[in-house]
Amino acid sequence: MGIAVRPLGPEFGAEITGVDLAAPLAAETWAVIDEAFNRYAVLVFPGQPLDDEQQIAFSRHFGPLETSPEYAGSKKSRLKWPEIADISNLDPEGRVMSAEDKRLLFNRGNQLWHTDSSFKFVPARCSLLSAREIPPSGGETEFADLRAAYDALPEEKKRALDGLVVEHSIFRSREQIGFAEFNEEIRRELPPVPQLMVRRHPGSGRKTLYLASHASHVIGWPLEPGRALIEELIAFATEPRFVYRHRWSVGDLVMWDDRCTMHRGRPYDDTRHRRDMHRTTVSDELNTIEREREPWPRRGAGL
Numbered sequence: 001m002g003i004a005v006r007p008l009g010p011e012f013g014a015e016i017t018g019v020d021l022a023a024p025l026a027a028e029t030w031a032v033i034d035e036a037f038n039r040y041a042v043l044v045f046p047g048q049p050l051d052d053e054q055q056i057a058f059s060r061h062f063g064p065l066e067t068s069p070e071y072a073g074s075k076k077s078r079l080k081w082p083e084i085a086d087i088s089n090l091d092p093e094g095r096v097m098s099a100e101d102k103r104l105l106f107n108r109g110n111q112l113w114h115t116d117s118s119f120k121f122v123p124a125r126c127s128l129l130s131a132r133e134i135p136p137s138g139g140e141t142e143f144a145d146l147r148a149a150y151d152a153l154p155e156e157k158k159r160a161l162d163g164l165v166v167e168h169s170i171f172r173s174r175e176q177i178g179f180a181e182f183n184e185e186i187r188r189e190l191p192p193v194p195q196l197m198v199r200r201h202p203g204s205g206r207k208t209l210y211l212a213s214h215a216s217h218v219i220g221w222p223l224e225p226g227r228a229l230i231e232e233l234i235a236f237a238t239e240p241r242f243v244y245r246h247r248w249s250v251g252d253l254v255m256w257d258d259r260c261t262m263h264r265g266r267p268y269d270d271t272r273h274r275r276d277m278h279r280t281t282v283s284d285e286l287n288t289i290e291r292e293r294e295p296w297p298r299r300g301a302g303l
C-alpha cells in the first residue's frame, strides 16, 4: 500500500500512513510529505517507532537541526545526541523528576501556547516530536492554526497589525510560570529578538500571525498596550475552532510548522507518571523580518 494523506480538518492537520520513516524515501514520497506539510502544517505519522538516529536522519530532510543547550541548571543531559531535545519528566538517570527539580518547572513552560525558538533571531522552521513513553491520562498536545486565525480577523485589524514588530524572549515565557533561574551562559546567548507579528508563510504564500508565550511586547509602543494586544491575539487564535488536539500513542511522530502554528502540552501527573518525548527542531534560514523582504513568490518556493 502506498502513502496516504487523510486530512484531520478542512485545511489544518493531516494523518499520513503507508510510509516507513526509518527507511530511505523515494523522491515522490518526499514530494507528498512536503506538499501535505505546506498545506496542513501539522502532520501525524502513527506507528513510527524511530530511534534517535532515525529521527535525526528523517528530520534533516527539512533543513539544518538546532542543538539544545541545558536551560535549567547545568547537569549532564540524559540523551546522547545534541540534536535531540529532551521533552520528558525524567532525570539524567531516567527516573521521574522530583517536584522540586528546576528542570521540571522549566519544562512546564511548554504548557503555555508557543511556537518553538521564536526567541532566537533565526527561529525554528519546524519541529518533530516522537512519543517514546506516554502517561495513562493527560499529556496531549494541542495545535493552533495561525493562518486560519489571521484569515478570520476583521480587515481593519489586519491593517492595524501590518508591519508591527514584537520582542520575543525565553525570559518572558518563563517569567509567566515563575521560573527565573537561567544560568549565565543562557542569559548571554539568548538576548531578546525582534520578530514580525504577521508574516507570510513561505510554503503556502498565505499570511499568518506569528505569536508565542515568548512574545513580550510591541517594539516602539509602551509596554502595556503591546502586552494586551499579544494576549488578545493569542486568546483569539486558540479558540476551539482553530485547534487540533493530539492524543498520543507510543510510536507517533508528529511534525508541525513553527512558522504558522502554536502548540502547547496539556498537563498530566508529571511527578508520578513517565512521559518521554524526543524532539528534533529544524532551523529556518532567516529572521522573520529579513524573510519578509524577499519577493514573493520566490523562485522554487517550497519549504
Ligand code: OGA
Pocket (backbone or CB within 6 Å): 087, 110, 116, 127, 129, 139, 140, 141, 142, 263, 264, 265, 266, 277, 279
Ligand atoms: C515541544 C513542546 C509539548 C508537549 O516539544 O516543543 O512544546 O506536549 N511539547 O510535550
Ligand code: MN
Pocket (backbone or CB within 6 Å): 110, 114, 115, 116, 263
Ligand atoms: Mn514547543
